């Protein structure tokens with residue numbers, strides 16, 4: 001451990017050490033001082049970053065070195081620690097350092113789950129898939145679900161030729177909206193969301209805490225409440241892990257076997273399952289639950305749920321046909337009735353100012 005005798009003695013719980021730091025946005029390599037305080041503070045000439053211990057993960061590294069990444073830092077940011085004592089101290093503070101390891105090092109962690117999964121696969125044969133999906137979903141480790149979500153994420157962007165829309169003013173408005181909803185929904189900051197440049201009128205949730213809105217639905221919306229309710233509905237799916245369930249269900253047995261034996265990333269079953277996350281439906285019960293969740297989230301914000309029902313009805317027509325949030329989310333008139341029932345008059349401030357709403361509507365301007 002490196003201690004600078006000129007600095008005042010740090011508080012008892014603070015440890016100092018040196019490391020090499022890559023900030024993930026440039027290729028520059030920096031020698032830094034690590035301060036193990038409330039968070040892991042990374043300091044060069046000035047303070048560079050502070051990583052939350054629970055977000056820190058082990059990255060592959062040569063022997064004799066601890067290499068770290070951080071979920072809340074840029075994806076390519078790395079810290080390299082060679083001092084063994086410092087490395088041990090870090091590992092003891094980073095309680096989730098190996099949570100994402102489902103390769104050779106994480107085998108032990110997943111064996112228990114695999115046994116449960118194997119037992120459930122027997123249940124698949126006996127009782128069919130829907131039940132298996134219900135049984136398996138609670139057993140899927142969070143880290144595994146996050147990895148699945150990442151794979152589904154990139155597949156969906158490719159399949160729908162969709163890019164993340166992020167012009168500054170639009171993104172600011174979207175962040176404001178989703179943050180209000182997320183907080184009202186009682187979900188933490190691990191939720192990732194964005195607007196994608198696709199003309200399909202749709203919105204969906206992916207395993208691992210992602211919610212996306214297609215620009216096609218935004219284009220048909222007339223005010224922020226309409227979109228807010230849709231996003232709240234997807235947050236409901238997320239909270240109930242419906243997408244994980246759907247992925248197991250739609251991916252079929254080959255997907256389950258892929259889950260058991262590791263490499264699911266190239267599996268055609270997963271590609272199929274990703275697609276169905278956007279184009280097919282959750283169970284009717286899951287939809288009703290997500291609606292109830294959305295209604296609660298909106299009411300807690302003092303905003304009406306009815307506009308969302310109106311948006312869905314406008315998009316789908318009374319028939320409820322077509323490739324849209326509605327083919328996956330049928331029964332719009334029923335749903336409108338449900339959302340309007342006992343909808344109190346708006347008692348909270350608008351979720352977005354009219355200027356922010358205009359910015360949100362044009363978030364995809366410039367993307368095709």
Ligand SMILES: [Zn+2]
Pocket residue numbers: 233237282287290328329
């Ligand atoms: Zn839904």
